Amino acid sequence: MNEDEFSEWYHRMLDENKIVDIRYSVKGMPVYRGMAMFIIREMQRYLEGMLEENGHEPVYFPVVIPEDTLSKEGEHIKGFEDQVYWVTHAGQNLLERKLALRPTSETSMYELFSLWVRTHNDLPLKIHESVSVYRYETKHTRPLIRSREFLWNEGHTAFATKEEALKNIEEIKVIYKKLIEGLLCIPVMVNQRPDWDKFPGAEYTIAFETLMPDGKTLQVATVHNLGQHFSKVFNITYENEKGEKNLVWQTSYGPGFGRLLAAVICVHGDEKGLVMPPKISPTQAVIIPVLFKNVDGTAIIDYVKKIEEKLASQGVRVKVDYSDEHPGAKYYKWERQGVPLRIEAGPRDLKEGKVVIVRRDTGEKKSVPLAELDLAKTFSEIEESMRTKAKKKLDERKFKVKTMQELAKHAGEGIVEAGWCGEKDCVKPIDEAGTILSISNEEHECAVCGGRGKKITVAKTY
Numbered sequence: 001m002n003e004d005e006f007s008e009w010y011h012r013m014l015d016e017n018k019i020v021d022i023r024y025s026v027k028g029m030p031v032y033r034g035m036a037m038f039i040i041r042e043m044q045r046y047l048e049g050m051l052e053e054n055g056h057e058p059v060y061f062p063v064v065i066p067e068d069t070l071s072k073e074g075e076h077i078k079g080f081e082d083q084v085y086w087v088t089h090a091g092q093n094l095l096e097r098k099l100a101l102r103p104t105s106e107t108s109m110y111e112l113f114s115l116w117v118r119t120h121n122d123l124p125l126k127i128h129e130s131v132s133v134y135r136y137e138t139k140h141t142r143p144l145i146r147s148r149e150f151l152w153n154e155g156h157t158a159f160a161t162k163e164e165a166l167k168n169i170e171e172i173k174v175i176y177k178k179l180i181e182g183l184l185c186i187p188v189m190v191n192q193r194p195d196w197d198k199f200p201g202a203e204y205t206i207a208f209e210t211l212m213p214d215g216k217t218l219q220v221a222t223v224h225n226l227g228q229h230f231s232k233v234f235n236i237t238y239e240n241e242k243g244e245k246n247l248v249w250q251t252s253y254g255p256g257f258g259r260l261l262a263a264v265i266c267v268h269g270d271e272k273g274l275v276m277p278p279k280i281s282p283t284q285a286v287i288i289p290v291l292f293k294n295v296d297g298t299a300i301i302d303y304v305k306k307i308e309e310k311l312a313s314q315g316v317r318v319k320v321d322y323s324d325e326h327p328g329a330k331y332y333k334w335e336r337q338g339v340p341l342r343i344e345a346g347p348r349d350l351k352e353g354k355v356v357i358v359r360r361d362t363g364e365k366k367s368v369p370l371a372e373l374d375l376a377k378t379f380s381e382i383e384e385s386m387r388t389k390a391k392k393k394l395d396e397r398k399f400k401v402k403t404m405q406e407l408a409k410h411a412g413e414g415i416v417e418a419g420w421c422g423e424k425d426c427v428k429p430i431d432e433a434g435t436i437l438s439i440s441n442e443e444h445e446c447a448v449c450g451g452r453g454k455k456i457t458v459a460k461t462y
């Protein structure tokens with residue numbers, strides 16, 4: 001798909017499936033509708049469960065942050081100042097302190113961390129919240145992908161030692177991979193960002209990204225090693241066993257739920273519409289009674305109810321389509337919504353005590369005795385094959401190149417592996433072709449000057 005076709009398809013998906021409505025009168029702030037909220041809540045529940053099992057406590061911090069708090073860490077405020085929404089008035093009165101709508105919560109939380117952390121017994125401190133954040137994006141906004149208000153989960157920590165902070169980063173990588181590759185069946189690349197592209201105030205940033213059908217990468221989550229940058233300015237210290245005061249080591253991280261939803265839509269979708277991973281699909285199976293004109297359908301309807309009951313008792317989110325539309329129209333409608341399984345039941349199936357099940361992801365159709373109908377296994381087969389298919393699509397769009405000409409050609413098609421010598425002059429043409437996602441320690445000839453360099457990955461990004 002080229003850029004225009006993809007954009008047209010994406011907006012049609014959002015619209016036809018009532019995912020978001022972009023007609024709300026504040027630009028860059030769409031309305032999330034039923035299907036979006038169902039999927040986001042499933043992601044949220046799953047993620048929060050894993051975080052809390054890992055020792056994170058849920059919190060809720062106010063949406064506003066005073067200007068002096070937000071400005072405390074120099075790099076941090078520099079990175080966000082052009083994107084902050086400010087509350088300046090309360091009623092008719094000008095506020096004494098301007099209040100920012102949180103663009104992220106490091107500063108507001110760490111002000112409290114300095115009160116919460118006293119001794120080594122208060123550590124580790126791990127908290128998380130699922131909230132919306134506000135950033136006045138100046139780049140072209142796109143629903144779910146780049147909005148001025150977006151939903152995410154943010155995790156924040158404080159540790160006694162650097163080693164514990166680094167271990168936490170590894171644990172979060174595993175948790176995010178379970179969310180993205182496990183629950184959502186989306187292949188993900190984990191890249192440490194170049195120094196100039198890290199989170200403002202961090203030592204370094206690790207980004208999780210996937211590839212969209214138009215060849216651009218989409219960053220869906222980040223993890224930051226904050227070192228002691230924030231603990232210094234917010235004076236977050238603990239007393240160790242010997243009574244000495246030390247600064248804590250910190251990390252922060254978050255996936256964006258809107259971007260993850262966009263990735264689910266785009267990575268799995270096809271020309272017929274959405275293809276939903278079973279665990280997050282609002283409807284997991286739809287039953288279509290196959291009725292014939294001039295034939296009494298009572299027995300079929302009873303049979304369909306029996307199937308529905310059986311699936312509901314297995315915990316399947318099931319619907320029956322009783323509408324009087326033509327079967328073809330019904331198939332089209334449910335396929336468009338990405339419902340993982342369609343179950344057809346007609347007079348012959350009833351006679352044989354069978355049902356026909358049709359997979360949305362492959363179109364595979366088979367007849368199964370009703371007594372043996374157990375969808376858990378089928379759903380895990382669907383998940384596995386969705387993962388494999390998506391991974392294959394991503395791998396097909398990885399390019400290893402030597403020259404700048406090849407780099408420029410492939411940067412719009414997928415992820416390019418090339419080399420860069422580290423010189424400013426050589427980064428210019430690379431930057432024009434795409435964004436450097438990561439720089440590795442592996443040796444690789446520079447694509448521009450041919451000199452000794454390191455391996456880099458480059459792509460066009462959202």
Ligand SMILES: [Zn+2]
Nearest residue numbers: 421426446449
């Ligand atoms: Zn060079």
